[in-house]
Amino acid sequence: MQQPSCEQIAEFINSNLDTIVQDCSAQITPDQTGKLRDLVADWVRNLLNSLQGKSYRAGEWASHFSSTAREMGLSSPEAFTLLDKFRISLTGACKQFQPQHTETEIRICLFEASEIFKNHLVEYYLHQADEEAAAGLRKQKAALEASASPMAVLDEQGRIEIANREMGRLLKTGSDALTGTDFYSYCTEETAALLRASQRKKTSSQQPLTVDGSLKFTRTELNSRFNLRPVFDTAGHRSGTVVCLLPESRPTENVEVGIQYLEDHILTLLSLPVQVVAADHTILYNSEELLKLSLPGYDSSQPICCYLKQHQRGSEDYWFCKTLFEQGHFHWEEIHFECDGETRWFHMLNFPLTDGTGSIVRMVTCVYDTTRRRQIQKQMESHLIQQQRSSLVSQIAVTVAHQLRNPLSVVLGFAEMLSKGLPPDQYSEAVNRIHRNSLRCKDIVENLLDFGKGTPLERRPVDFENLIQKTVRIRLTPAQDRLIEWRFSGKPTPVECLPEQLAQVVHSLLQNALKVAHTRILFSVEVKGYFVRLRIVDDGPGIPISDRERVFEPFYTSHRKEGAVGLGLSLARALANDYGGSLTISTPGAEEPQGACFIFQLPLLSEPNHPEEKQAPETNISGNEHQILIVDDNADLRDLLTTTLYNRGFQVTTVTSGMAGLEKLKQQHYDAIILDFLLEGSLTGRQIYEEIQASHPEFADKVLFITGDMLTYQTRLYLESTHRPVLEKPFLMTDFLSAIAKIIQD
Structure with missing residues (x-):
């Protein structure tokens, strides 16, 4: 069936x-x-x-x-x-x-x-x-926390089921971290034996039992009275013990209150590894984050500051805590050492706690693991260094040569005329022309450096359509102009930009279209909401949809045989994004040429800014016998700086090498030190500065760096970390004197 x-x-x-x-x-x-x-x-x-x-x-x-x-x-x-x-x-x-x-x-x-x-x-x-058990534990926890004495509930094997905060404080750890640990391991062997014997007694009496014993720490013992009360289950069987400690020696009341406030209201808010250490190196508090630190051979019973310093120095006999308690100052340090085949980096902050007499009784240590941050920073540095070595360097070199050629020709020409002799009435004009074109060279170099560093240039409001009419269109030949159908909105189109830079981008987009167009290019400007939009559409072969994003990748080009580098569109999009706009490729409209369609969009400036002309502050300082040391291996620049300072009444000492400069620092005091960062020889500018910090720290805040290498990422990063003033070559003598005056005044 x-x-x-x-x-x-x-x-x-x-x-x-x-x-x-x-x-x-x-x-x-x-x-x-x-x-x-x-x-x-x-x-x-x-x-x-x-x-x-x-x-x-x-x-x-x-x-x-x-x-x-x-x-x-x-x-x-x-x-x-x-x-x-x-x-x-x-x-x-x-x-x-x-x-x-x-x-x-x-x-x-x-x-x-x-x-x-x-x-x-x-x-x-x-x-x-489970909920009832959790509620029971919460009730037990609340009952234990109501006691001002260290208390814990032990199971039949002596493991801690629950402990109050006072017990955690006494045993130098968090109360939750004690759960599941062997309570007897915190006691001396003799005390642990007494407690085990009392717990093995199968008495049905609920009377408490008192045992005098000791708790053990890394280097000391603490005598205490142990009050034990048995716990019975519903069947009347003994299931555990409640233990209450009464330590014989307690810290002074003021320190105890201060430590308790620190732990209850401050340390618990920090999501960092934190430790409190007594003067005898006893650990009084470990945060849960510190217990999670993954450090080989560290079990949180040793001062974390000593552990880190010992690994950094490679010596297990060095106790940094002793130095901290002797000095009694706030201390911050970056520590690194080799660990399991990799370099570990930490920031460590130490600050003291004093009692009512001013004696240091506690030292608080905060540790922050910066290893991952360092690794990411190193990767970024490597990436940027690799970019600097790319073919972009050659393009910048060509640009520098082209931009500097005209003003340098003027400077060299008039300098040659002055060297051969000019009528006195023509001296002033020749010097003015040299000065004006030298400033032009300086502006070109600074703009190129700003471009290389990725820093924003000085922008000002301009009318976009007016900029195209007066700057872009006049660059075209008559034949090119006739090929383009111009459509302007006739409306105000104010944008904030660097005019020369924006004009160059629009001109490059037009040149790209002129290279591929057959008979027609549409150039239209329109206002769309809060943006001005430029459409450049040609009747050439167009760009496949699959390549419409690739053409914006650096060094991508389909004209490499003609010598194209492939950076134009990439830099144009970067500039559009920097201005808050966009550069994209779209599909032409039905009545437009059916080739490539580039859309360049910029935000309109609702309230044009009119920045005031910045004037360099007048420098009116006198040497007054101030001593200046110049460390530079360029003879002409060294003579220029020396002459400028002599004319202002300064006493100047010049050297051409780092070793000679360090020798001078041993012989006399200097009010300012001019240090060339790219100094050639056995010691670089960086090595000289670090030696000054180590051997002559009183001169560290007297250093003024001069350099022509701010385009290099590593140089910029290091100089920023020194917090010292830096002058980028070329610089004006007024800026140089202002920097010297500020160092002397500070």
């Missing part, structure tokens, strides 16, 4: 629903009928839905059933027994009306559906038990 199917059982239950509910309800005692009858009916209906493949609410039913059972005083075993009675009654009813099937066959068919409800009920009771 075949086993009945779920569909057959479901059809039978559906046809006899009321009868089955009544049979199942018969399993309920009269005093339970009122509260449980509706739940029985709900159970049968949900079970029927499960057999029919419909949605059912087993979890919701289990929640209501367990809550009702609890209200009626039924234990969880009694509730499961009642559920089994419902299932047996349902099985019997099905057997009564389907005698052709055995009870076992029907039970098997109903098993999967009925087990779903039982499993949900089990899950609910387990969850309820």
Whole structure:
């Protein structure tokens, strides 16, 4: 005979629903009928839905059933027994009306559906038990925290189940970190033996037991009285012990209050590894973050500052704490050492805590692991250095040569005329022309340096359409101009930009179109909301959709054989983004040429700024016998600086090497030191400055760097880290004298 199917059982239950509910309800005692009858009916209906493949609410039913059972005083075993009675009654009813099937066959068919409800009920009771246990622990924790003495609850093996904050403070760690640890491991061997013996006594008495013993620390012991009270379970069996400590020697009240306030209100707010150390190197507090530090051989029982310094120096006999307590100053240091084949970097801050007499009794140490940050910074440096070595360098070199050629020609020409002799009445004009073109060279170099460093240049408001008409269009030949259909909006188009730079970008976009266009280029400007939009559309071969983003990649070009570098569009997009706009490629409109369509968009300037002309402050300083040391290997620049300073009354000493400069510092005092960063010889400018910091720290804040290497990322990064003034070559003598005056005044 075949086993009945779920569909057959479901059809039978559906046809006899009321009868089955009544049979199942018969399993309920009269005093339970009122509260449980509706739940029985709900159970049968949900079970029927499960057999029919419909949605059912087993979890919701289990929640209501367990809550009702609890209200009626039924234990969880009694509730499961009642559920089994419902299932047996349902099985019997099905057997009564389907005698052709055995009870076992029907039970098997109903098993999967009925087990779903039982499993949900089990899950609910387990969850309820967990919540009750957690609530019990919270109550125990609150009771322990109410005590001003160190307290903990131990299990039968002496492991800490829960401890209050005072216990954590006494044992130099967080209270939560103590959970699961062996309490006896914090005691001396003799004390641990006494406590184990007292706990092994199977007495039913609830009277507390007092034991005098000691707690052990790294280098000291603390005598304490241990008050032990046994804990019993519901069956009357001993299940653990409550221990309360009364240390014989306590820190002074002021320090204790200060430490407690620090830990409760300050240290707990810091998501950093923090440690508090006593004068005898005893650890008084470890934050949870410090316990998570992954350092080989460190177990948080040693001062973290000593551990770090010992690894940095390679000596296990160096106790940095002793130095800190002797000096009593705030201390900050960056520490690095080799660890497991890699360099680890840390920032360490130490600050002292004093008692009422001013004596240092505590030292707080904060540690921050900067290894990952250093690694990322190193990767960035490597990437930037690689970029500097790319072909962009050659392009900049060509640009420098082209831009400087005209003003340098003027400077050299007039200098040659002066050297051969000019009439006195022409001296002034010749000098003015040399000075004016020298300033032009200086501006060109500074602009190129700013471009290389990625710093924003001086911008000013201009009208975009007016800029194109007066700067871009006049560069074109008549034949090129006739090929272009010009469409201007005729509206104000104010934008903030560097005009020469923006004009060069628009001109480059036009030149690209002129190279590929056959008969027509559309150049249209329109105002769209808060933006001015330029469309340049040609009737050339166009750009495939797959290449419309690639053309903006640095060094991508389809004209490399013609000598193209492939940086034009990349730099143009970078400039558009820097101005808050965009440069994209789109599909031409129906009435436009059907080649490439470039859209260049810039934000309109709602309220144009009119920056005031910046004038260099007048420098009116006198040497007054101030001593200046110049360390530079360029004879002409050295003579220029010397002459400028002599004319202002300064006493100047000049040297051409770093070794000679360091020797001069040993012989006399200097009010300012002019140091060339790119000094040639056995010592570089960086090495000289670091030697000054180490051997002559009194001169470190007297240094003024001069350099022509600010384009290099590593140079910029180092000079910024020194916090010393820097003059980039070429510089004006007024700026030079102002920097000297500020160093002397400071």
